[in-house]
Amino acid sequence: MKRVLLKLSGEALAGEKKTGFDEETVRGVALQVKKIVELGTEVGIVIGGGNFWRGRSSENIDRTKADQIGMLATVMNCIYVSEIFRSVGMKTNILTPFECGSFTKLFSKDRANKYFEKGMVVFFAGGTGHPYFSTDTGVLLRAIEVDADAILLAKAIDGVYSADPKIDKNAVKYDEISIEEVIDKKLQVVDLTASILAMENKMPMYVFSLNEENSIVNTINGKFNGTKVTV
Numbered sequence: 018m019k020r021v022l023l024k025l026s027g028e029a030l031a032g033e034k035k036t037g038f039d040e041e042t043v044r045g046v047a048l049q050v051k052k053i054v055e056l057g058t059e060v061g062i063v064i065g066g067g068n069f070w071r072g073r074s075s076e077n078i079d080r081t082k083a084d085q086i087g088m089l090a091t092v093m094n095c096i097y098v099s100e101i102f103r104s105v106g107m108k109t110n111i112l113t114p115f116e117c118g119s120f121t122k123l124f125s126k127d128r129a130n131k132y133f134e135k136g137m138v139v140f141f142a143g144g145t146g147h148p149y150f151s152t153d154t155g156v157l158l159r160a161i162e163v164d165a166d167a168i169l170l171a172k173a174i175d176g177v178y179s180a181d182p183k184i185d186k187n188a189v190k191y192d193e194i195s196i197e198e199v200i201d202k203k204l205q206v207v208d209l210t211a212s213i214l215a216m217e218n219k220m221p222m223y224v225f226s227l228n229e230e231n232s233i234v235n236t237i238n239g240k241f242n243g244t245k246v247t248v
Contacts, residue, residue, distance in 0.1 A: 018166040018237060020059040020133065022141075023050070024156045027068035027094055029173050029227045036068050038097060042227075046171075047102045049233040050138060054107065058237055059133040061163060062140050063156040064098060066090030084148035091152060092117060095142035108137040114146030129163050153211035161218045168215075168222045169236055170206070175226035176244035177206055193245045196222075206246060215248060222246040 025046065032039025050060055069090035070083075078086075092113060099109040110132045112124040121142060122128060132139045144155035160168050177199070180188040196216045199206050206212065206224060215222060225232045225243030235241060 018058060020061070020163065020165045021167050021169055021237070022061045022063060022156055022160040022163075022165045023169045023171060023233065024152070025062065025064045025098075025171050025227065026173065027065040027090070029171060030064070030094070030098065031068040038068070040101065043098055043101045044105065046098075046227070046233065047105045047107065049231060050102065051105055051107055052234050053237045054136065054138065056237070060138050061129070061133075061159060061165065062095070062098070062138060063152060063159060064091055064094040064140070064142070065152045066094060069093065081148040084144075084150075087152075088115075088143045088146070091144060092121065092142040095140040096120065099138070099140050102138055108135065109140060110137050111140040111142055113141075113143035115143060117143075124159075126162050129159075133163070150210065151208050153207035154214065157207065157211045157214040157218075157220060160220055161214065165220070168220060169233065170222055170224045171227040171233065172224060173227065174224075175229060175242065177204055177224050177246065179204075181205070191244045193247060195247050199246060215246070219248040221248055 030043055031037055032042045054060055066087045070087050095111050099111055102109050111121040112129060113121040114124050116123060129139050141159045144150060144152050145158055156168060177191045177194055178188040182188040196212055200212050223236050223243060223245055225236055
């Protein structure tokens, strides 16, 4: 794969604390990404904001405002994680769909491609820039726009299951499943809007555990233990 988008959940980066950051976890991700960049893969990164904000669970905040706070949480995450990436010797840049002063650069496909050509890891923060769209939709949108070969979904769970394995002990893990099946069975991979984008634009996804040792490197090298979502 020449170019991939890596989606990291905010909660996974928080480690056992479930909030804020676990620096060792983030540094481990950085070192893995450094390896695959050195092997010639261009990497874009989208990070969720769940380690800071879960606004949709509140009935006291307007949905638009809650989503705006969530977008800013992803910007904070990308600034922090990009700095950890730099500390291990990588070049990074952060793109957002809205102006953030000198903190980030405004997203455009041409700008992203220019950064990729320079060997930078490109962070796509701020989601789509609009309320009512999740980070899932944001990662699919950016992957399609920059012509990524695949999306890597690094989660707290090691793949796609027929049911929640924490609740159902009989849940079966899929090695491979089509996006149509994901939609039909209402499986929790990405939300419905993102699933339809993946199906219509034939964007494969690889779902695996961030907690598994070298899981990002292994996925790129074909030693994949998660679930491939085909198109």
